[in-house]
Amino acid sequence: GGSADAAATLVACDRLWGLGLPKEELERYAAQLGSDIPFLIAGGTAVGSGRGESLAPVLARGTFHWVFALAEGGLSTPTVYAECDRLRRHRIVPEPHPTPGLMGALRSGDPWELAAHLRNDLQEASVSLRPELQDVIDEGLGFGALAGIVSGSGPTVAFLVEDREAGLDLAVALTASGVVRDVRRASGPVHGAHVIPAPVD
Numbered sequence: 001g002g003s004a005d006a007a008a009t010l011v012a013c014d015r016l017w018g019l020g021l022p023k024e025e026l027e028r029y030a031a032q033l034g035s036d037i038p039f040l041i042a043g044g045t046a047v048g049s050g051r052g053e054s055l056a057p058v059l060a061r062g063t064f065h066w067v068f069a070l071a072e073g074g075l076s077t078p079t080v081y082a083e084c085d086r087l088r089r090h091r092i093v094p095e096p097h098p099t100p101g102l103m104g105a106l107r108s109g110d111p112w113e114l115a116a117h118l119r120n121d122l123q124e125a126s127v128s129l130r131p132e133l134q135d136v137i138d139e140g141l142g143f144g145a146l147a148g149i150v151s152g153s154g155p156t157v158a159f160l161v162e163d164r165e166a167g168l169d170l171a172v173a174l175t176a177s178g179v180v181r182d183v184r185r186a187s188g189p190v191h192g193a194h195v196i197p198a199p200v201d
C-alpha cells in the first residue's frame with residue numbers, strides 16, 4: 001500500500017543520496033508522512049504509542065503466519081473513526097495498552113496463545129459500516145483460522161493461522177468460498193524497509 005511505498009522511498013532516497021541517516025532519524029521523518037510509516041521502516045515487532053508513530057521494540061520468538069482476506073471497495077479511515085466515536089459515545093474508554101497476556105504470547109511464539117489476545121478496537125466500527133466483514137471473519141474461523149480481526153480500519157481481514165500449511169489451506173478455502181475478492185499470505189516478524197543488493201553475475 002501507500003505507507004509501505006513511502007517507507008521504501010525514504011530508505012531508497014537515503015541510500016541514493018548517500019545520507020547514511022540512522023534508522024531513528026528516518027523514523028522521525030517517516031512519522032511526518034504518516035503514523036504507520038515508522039513501523040514499516042523499523043520492522044520486527046513493536047508497540048506503537050501516540051498516534052502509533054512512537055515505537056518500542058518487543059521481543060517476539062518464532063514466526064507467525066497470516067492470511068489477509070481482501071474485500072471489494074474500501075473503507076474511509078476517518079469514517080471508521082467517526083463511527084467508532086458514535087458507537088462509544090456513552091462509554092468510558094481506557095487508554096489502550098498491551099496486556100501482559102499479549103506480550104507473553106509474543107515472547108512464547110505460540111500462535112494459539114497469541115490468537116487468544118488479538119483484538120482491534122476499530123473492528124466494531126468497521127463491521128458496523130460493512131456488516132459483511134463479520135461474514136468473512138466467521139468464514140475464516142470456520143475454515144480453521146486461529147483468530148480473525150479487521151486489519152486497521154478495514155476492510156481487509158487478517159487471519160492468524162497455525163503454520164504455513166494452514167495458511168495455504170485457508171487461502172484456498174476463502175478463495176473458493178467467494179466471500180473475498182482475493183487473499184494474500186504473509187509471515188512475520190520481518191525486517192523493515194531496506195535496500196536489497198543487486199545480484200552479482
